Every structure is written in C-alpha cells, then in structure tokens.
Amino acid sequence: MTEPDPNTTTGQTRQENADAPQATEVVLTERAARRVAKILAGEPEGTALRISVEGGGCSGFQYRYDLVQDGREEDDLVLEGEGAIVLIDPFSLPFLEGSEIDFVDDLMGQSFQIRNPNAASSCGCGTSFAV
DSSP: OOOOOEEEEEOOOOOOOOTSOOOOEEEEEHHHHHHHHHHHHHHHTTTEEEEEEEETTEEEEEEEEEEEEHHHHHHHTTEETEEEEEEEEETTTTEEEEEEEEEEEEETTEEEEOOOOOEEETTTSEEEEEE
C-alpha cells in the first residue's frame, strides 16, 4: 500500500444528496495551495479561486481561473489547504476528474498547470486541451 503524498491536498465535494454523483478526486499540490493562499491574502474575506472548463482555445476546451467573492455554490467541489480555497463547478468536474493542479516557477515563467489524464492533447501554452 502506498503512503499518501504529504505535499498534496485532495478535495472532496460537500454534497449531502445521496442521489448526487460520487465525489471525484482532484489534487491540489502544496505548491499550488501556497500560491493560491498568497493571492487570496490580498483579497477581501470570502474570496476563492474558481477553476472551470469552457469551450474555446486552440484545442477545443480551455481552463479558466477567476477570483470570486462569496461565489461558493452547494454543488461545487471545494479544495482547501494551506489557507487556499479552490472551487470547481459540477459542469467542469468531469473534465478535471483525476487531475493534479500545480504551480510551477521555472525558466519559462510562473503559472498554474493542470496535469489532466482526460486530455487527449493540449496546446503548447498548457491552457487548452482536447478530450
């Protein structure tokens, strides 16, 4: 049996409806959580980072990152850790199932990156993908 990675935070849905779809694991790395917390520290109380998937981009779908204040919905997947709050809506969740959200700081720059096992292909910028 493998030990859980202490550098990741796993989100679980806050749904209490027994008929609702089962929770899907999405992982927020410790690096990403720290970066989100740093961003949220300069925002009003109740602000969260919403990650969603929408049509567009050069590969068909694209990730969208928005700071939302008091934007938590009952059926959102909520990822919390290190002072970070990340929300994912139920429409986007099937596209992000099994994904890892990370923050990378390298020679190419700083960015959030989503390692998505559902993406059949993605563009060079890493913000759009195809399924």
